[in-house]
Every structure is written in C-alpha cells, then in structure tokens.
Amino acid sequence: MRKSWVALLLAGCAAPLAAQGQDGLLPAAGESQTDEIVVFGRGENKIGIAGAASEGSLSGADLLVRPLLKVAELLEAVPGMIAAQHSGSGKANQYFLRGFNLDHGSDFTTYIDGVQMNFRTHGHGQGYLDLNGLIPEIVEREDYRKGPYRADGGDFALAGAAYLTTVDRFERPWASAEGGSFGWRRVAAGGTLDVGSAGALTFAGQGKVYDGPWQQPEAMRHVSGFAKYSQPIGETDFSLSLHGYHATWKPTEQIPERTIGSAICPDVFCAPDPSARGMTTRFIGNAQAKGTRFRASASAQYYNWWMFSNPVYANPDGTSAQIRQFDRRWIFQARGETWWDLSDALKLTVGGEGRLDDIGNVGVYHTVDRAFAESFGAYRVTESSLGVYGEAALTVVPGVRVIGGLRADHYGYSVRARDAEAAAIGEGTGTDTIVSPRVALAWTVTPQLELYANWGKGFHSNDVRGAVTATPVPVLVHGTGKELGARLQLGTFSVTATYWWLDVGSELRFVGDSNAVEPSGASKRHGYELVLFWRPLPWLAIDGNYTGSHSRYDNGDYIPNAFENAGQIGVSVIEGPWKLSARLRHLGPYPLIEDNSVRDKGSNVVSLRGAYKIGPVEFYAEGVNIFDSGDKDIAYLYESYLPSFDAAPVEGRLSRVVEPRTVRIGATLTF
Numbered sequence: 258m259r260k261s262w263v264a265l266l267l268a269g270c271a272a273p274l275a276a277q278g279q280d281g282l283l284p285a286a287g288e289s290q291t292d293e294i295v296v297f298g299r300g301e302n303k304i305g306i307a308g309a310a311s312e313g314s315l316s317g318a319d320l321l322v323r324p325l326l327k328v329a330e331l332l333e334a335v336p337g338m339i340a341a342q343h344s345g346s347g348k349a350n351q352y353f354l355r356g357f358n359l360d361h362g363s364d365f366t367t368y369i370d371g372v373q374m375n376f377r378t379h380g381h382g383q384g385y386l387d388l389n390g391l392i393p394e395i396v397e398r399e400d401y402r403k404g405p406y407r408a409d410g411g412d413f414a415l416a417g418a419a420y421l422t423t424v425d426r427f428e429r430p431w432a433s434a435e436g437g438s439f440g441w442r443r444v445a446a447g448g449t450l451d452v453g454s455a456g457a458l459t460f461a462g463q464g465k466v467y468d469g470p471w472q473q474p475e476a477m478r479h480v481s482g483f484a485k486y487s488q489p490i491g492e493t494d495f496s497l498s499l500h501g502y503h504a505t506w507k508p509t510e511q512i513p514e515r516t517i518g519s520a521i522c523p524d525v526f527c528a529p530d531p532s533a534r535g536m537t538t539r540f541i542g543n544a545q546a547k548g549t550r551f552r553a554s555a556s557a558q559y560y561n562w563w564m565f566s567n568p569v570y571a572n573p574d575g576t577s578a579q580i581r582q583f584d585r586r587w588i589f590q591a592r593g594e595t596w597w598d599l600s601d602a603l604k605l606t607v608g609g610e611g612r613l614d615d616i617g618n619v620g621v622y623h624t625v626d627r628a629f630a631e632s633f634g635a636y637r638v639t640e641s642s643l644g645v646y647g648e649a650a651l652t653v654v655p656g657v658r659v660i661g662g663l664r665a666d667h668y669g670y671s672v673r674a675r676d677a678e679a680a681a682i683g684e685g686t687g688t689d690t691i692v693s694p695r696v697a698l699a700w701t702v703t704p705q706l707e708l709y710a711n712w713g714k715g716f717h718s719n720d721v722r723g724a725v726t727a728t729p730v731p732v733l734v735h736g737t738g739k740e741l742g743a744r745l746q747l748g749t750f751s752v753t754a755t756y757w758w759l760d761v762g763s764e765l766r767f768v769g770d771s772n773a774v775e776p777s778g779a780s781k782r783h784g785y786e787l788v789l790f791w792r793p794l795p796w797l798a799i800d801g802n803y804t805g806s807h808s809r810y811d812n813g814d815y816i817p818n819a820f821e822n823a824g825q826i827g828v829s830v831i832e833g834p835w836k837l838s839a840r841l842r843h844l845g846p847y848p849l850i851e852d853n854s855v856r857d858k859g860s861n862v863v864s865l866r867g868a869y870k871i872g873p874v875e876f877y878a879e880g881v882n883i884f885d886s887g888d889k890d891i892a893y894l895y896e897s898y899l900p901s902f903d904a905a906p907v908e909g910r911l912s913r914v915v916e917p918r919t920v921r922i923g924a925t926l927t928f
Contacts, residue, residue: 310742362386390502405715408662435923
C-alpha cells in the first residue's frame with residue numbers, strides 16, 4: 258500500500274544496519290538490492306545508539322501486518338503495552354504498562370510528528386490519550402521508550418512514551434473498503450501529488466461505522482482526514498500537516514456482574530442505561546522543520562468533546578446517576594531542539610517545549626436521560642507550561658557511553674468558575690516548578706552485546722482544578738525510575754532483558770462514582786521485561802515479549818487494576834503475494850481492591866490477519882479473538898445501584914467483556 262509496508266529504508270537506520278550486518282532489512286533469496294525489501298523495524302541495530310535496554314523502534318511490517326480491532330492497538334506494538342476499552346469505540350482506550358493501569362494515558366504519553374496527544378485537566382481524566390482519529394496507513398514509524406531516563410521526556414512520560422512519525426508520501430494512490438461482523442464498515446483512500454520540483458502533497462481519509470455486539474447498538478460514526486505538504490528548503494526538510502477527526506457513538510459501559518442473566522441484563526452485552534452518548538471533534542495543524550543540526554515544530558489544535566455516561570446507574574435515592582462530562586479547548590504547542598558534536602567523544606543537546614491549553618468550558622453535569630438536572634461544576638481554565646532541558650552524551654572510552662541530562666518545567670494556571678457550583682468548590686491561580694535530573698550508562702561489551710544502567714526523575718501533572726480546592730493537590734508530582742538491562746543482537750536474532758523500579762509520589766486512579774481519574778497515595782513498582790525478535794528466514798519473523806510487575810502503595814496496600822504480568826507473541830509471514838500474521842495477547846491477573854480480596858484473572862486473545870495480492874488489488878481478512886474468549890476487557894470493584902434489581906446500593910464487580918469473535922474482510926486497490 259505504501260512504502261513503509263514492504264519497501265521502506267528506515268531513515269537514519271539503513272546505514273548502521275548495513276555496516277554491522279543486521280538483518281532488519283533483508284533481501285529475499287535471489288533479490289538484488291534494488292528489489293523490494295521486507296522491513297521489520299524491530300531488526301534495527303540499537304547497539305551503540307540506544308540509551309536503555311527498554312528503548313526500541315517499529316515500522317513497516319511490524320505495524321501493518323498486525324490484526325487490529327482498535328487503532329490504539331498500534332501502541333500494543335510497544336512491548337508490554339495493552340490497550341483495552343470500557344466505554345465504546347469513540348472513547349480513548351484504557352492502557353496498561355509496567356504494572357500501571359494508565360486509565361487513558363496518565364503516565365504514558367504519545368507524540369505524533371512532535372505534537373503531544375495527551376490532554377491536561379481533561380473533562381474525563383488527567384492525561385486522556387485519544388488516538389481514535391489516527392488513520393493506520395499514515396503511520397510510518399513508531400519509536401518508544403520506558404521510564405524517565407531521557408531529558409526530552411516531560412509530562413506523562415513516567416512509565417513510557419511513544420513517538421509516531423507520519424508518511425511524507427505514498428508510493429502510489431490507493432483505496433480500500435472492508436466490512437465485517439457487527440455492522441463494521443470502513444472505506445479509506447490516500448495518495449501523493451508532486452508539487453513543483455521537490456514538493457509533495459500527501460493526503461488520506463477514512464470513514465467507518467460500527468454497531469458492536471451490544472444490546473444497545475453502538476452506532477459509531479467516524480470520519481477522519483490527513484493532509485501533509487512537505488518540501489526541502491536547502492538542507493532543511495519543511496512540512497505542514499492537518500489532521501481532522503469527528504465521531505459520535507453510543508457507549509456501553511462496564512456492567513454490574515451480579516445482574517447478568519436477569520431481566521434487566523440478559524447477557525454480558527446488555528446496556529442498563531441505553532441513553533448514553535459520546536462525541537469528539539478534533540483538528541490539529543502542525544508545522545515542522547528538520548535540519549542537520551536542529552528540529553522544531555509548532556502546532557495549534559481545536560478540540561470539542563462530551564459524553565453522557567452512567568457508571569453507577571442510580572443514586573442512593575433511586576434517581577438516575579447519569580453525568581455529562583464535557584471539554585472544549587484550544588491547544589498551542591511548540592518544541593525545538595539543537596545539537597552539537599563538540600568532539601568525536603562528546604555530543605551536547607539542548608531543547609525546550611512550551612504549551613498553552615485555553616480551556617473554554619470543562620466540567621460535569623448531572624443529567625437524566627441526557628436532560629440537564631444540576632451542575633457539579635463548570636470551569637474556564639488556562640494552563641501553560643515551559644520546559645527546557647540539556648543532555649550530554651560522552652564516550653568515556655571506546656564502547657562506554659555516559660548520557661547525563663537535566664530538565665526543568667514551570668507550570669502556571671488560572672481556574673475560573675462558570676457557575677455557582679464550581680465557585681463553591683474553588684477557583685484561583687498558581688504556579689509550580691519541578692527539576693528532573695537523569696543519567697544513563699551504556700557499555701558495549703562486544704559488537705553484539707550492550708549493557709545499560711539508568712536512573713532518572715520524571716513527573717506527571719495533576720488536574721489543576723484539584724489545586725484550588727479546600728484540600729489542594731500538588732500540580733506536579735515527581736517519580737523516580739531505575740533500570741538495569743542488556744541487549745543481545747546476533748544477526749537476525751535480538752533479545753533485550755530489563756529489570757526496573759518506579760516510585761511515584763502520587764498515584765492517579767480511576768474512581769467509579771465520578772467516572773474520572775483522581776490522585777491517591779504514593780506507590781512503588783518493580784518488575785522485569787523480556788523482549789525477543791527473530792527472523793530465521795527472509796519471509797518469516799517471530800516476536801515476543803513478557804513482563805512481570807509488583808505494585809503496591811507505600812502503606813503496603815495493593816493497587817487496584819495494577820496487572821501482575823502481560824505478554825504477546827506474534828508470527829509474521831511475508832512471501833510473494835502472501836502476508837500472514839498471528840498474535841496472542843495476554844493480560845495477567847490484577848487486584849480490584851486494596852486488600853486483594855477480589856481479583857480479575859485477566860484475558861487471553863488470539864487474532865489472525867491474512868492478505869493476498871493479485872495485480873494491483875490486495876485482498877485481506879482479519880479475525881480478532883478467533884477463539885471467542887469470554888474474558889473481561891476491564892473489570893472494577895465499586896458501588897453501583899440498579900433500583901429495579903437491588904434493594905440498596907451494592908459494592909461489587911463491574912466489567913466489560915472482550916468483544917466476541919470478529920471477522921473483517923476487505924480489499925485495497927493501488928493505482
């Protein structure tokens with residue numbers, strides 16, 4: 258479909274791969290170097306380049322041969338990451354990494370072409386990370402990190418970060434159409450127009466609809482578009498891009514398990530409150546410049562979101578507990594970085610980023626069947642930040658690198674009430690500043706083996722509305738990460754092993770009765786990760802990862818929804834006209850309450866994808882959850898109340914089931 262599918266020579270990576278004989282780029286038998294090459298970004302040689310064992314890159318066949326139920330599952334290509342869903346296809350996913358239930362992105366950040374996608378002081382939850390508007394075909398590359406070890410990592414990057422790069426051009430125009438189970442339909446198209454002698458205008462668009470298996474059809478309606486103009490100017494690559502996205506849906510949320518099989522909830526797909534609705538509109542304009550000694554970006558974003566939801570269903574007096582959360586804002590961001598090679602052994606990097614969130618209206622209303630009942634507080638918020646950092650990479654002796662960095666961030670905020678209810682809770686202004694040192698050590702023992710040691714302080718921000726209440730929370734919360742790791746690369750085989758520790762000054766956790774994320778106590782986590790990639794044959798690739806973690810609050814209590822292990826294993830085949838992929842995704846058990854008396858066993862899902870190309874047409878099919886697992890995508894423990902079933906509010910398990918076996922078939926035509 259596009260160059261990075263089967264013929265992408267990774268920018269900045271092909272040279273070291275060729276020089277050191279790694280086979281992330283490997284011609285099939287009998288191919289010349291000018292023939293198409295199958296690319297697995299995991300095959301890149303990171304020895305002598307990466308600053309930690311937990312850093313990595315993905316591209317090409319790593320991404321687009323994967324079976325996907327949700328676009329956010331592209332982040333599952335990050336080893337140890339799991340993306341779940343508890344409230345419909347239009348809402349941000351629930352993310353799990355390194356023992357964190359990251360809710361919607363509270364300690365994991367994602368950038369697309371230099372634009373941070375997480376939201377601060379969001380109407381649903383701090384760090385809200387919505388990737389639903391992303392068109393999978395435009396993703397060219399995904400770089401990832403874990404832990405707070407690099408100086409350019411700021412807010413929400415404590416557990417990890419992903420940096421996605423979009424295509425500059427498609428090799429040929431293309432169009433695709435697909436249909437599948439539960440009313441799934443999708444059409445998409447893209448292409449590139451040459452402009453002048455060196456410019457290129459690349460565009461893509463998609464529309465999709467989906468009802469899902471739910472008693473209340475989801476009626477998801479989604480349209481998104483992407484356009485990017487790129488032009489070299491001297492030694493600088495310049496680009497302008499625009500993303501647009503609009504979606505509406507009817508969410509089915511987690512349901513009380515005690516009601517399943519009753520008249521009000523016949524099965525696991527029931528919808529006790531069928532009046533729930535959601536809407537998202539988002540536009541992002543971005544300018545980028547990349548030179549031999551610098552890179553910079555500046556963006557403007559408009560966002561409008563609201564959702565009617567009912568996680569507890571009824572108040573103690575029997576009235577509806579439905580809420581309407583809302584968020585309308587403009588966001589302005591700028592990032593810049595420059596570097597100097599002061600000698601063969603010393604490289605210095607300095608950079609900075611600024612952000613302004615002008616939030617015109619954010620808050621929560623109590624509603625009944627989507628009709629306004631009362632306000633729980635509506636606000637106008639202005640939140641700004643400025644971060645600066647420096648990093649020095651020194652080769653002490655050949656094969657031994659030390660990377661030291663220092664970052665400082667300053668936040669300012671103004672919280673103003675839009676109604677009397679918000680004024681009673683609190684309003685005001687303030688500032689906060691945090692300094693975060695980081696250091697890494699890398700030792701290349703042999704050309705095939707590198708060892709790492711990392712230490713760093715990072716942070717996440719809290720919702721600034723919580724900083725102006727009678728019992729204020731800190732705006733910026735420190736976390737400390739440590740890591741020991743090793744990377745072994747032998748030809749087409751690579752493996753990394755990591756043991757990590759991460760302490761956070763204040764945990765962000767999901768609270769059922771408010772359907773939001775709120776600060777809680779300090780926490781400590783530690784665990785290990787094993788990541789493997791092997792390409793035994795030119796047409797066959799095997800990848801796998803497994804992670805185990807131990808998570809507790811400082812007082813020894815268990816952390817609800819902190820999973821204890823996770824893993825994936827995948828097999829990909831690309832041979833002639835065939836592309837085949839099979840994946841097993843495992844999310845391990847986790848406690849639902851601090852005393853560990855109630856637990857969920859986690860989930861296991863197997864998915865397949867196959868494609869066959871005939872001339873300009875590629876036919877494909879996907880099967881997600883092919884063994885029809887009835888495991889839970891997410892589970893919680895909190896108090897809920899259904900007056901027609903319960904005599905009084907009941908604390909118990911609520912969950913949303915993994916979507917059942919789903920089959921999708923389609924075709925892509927290249928012109």
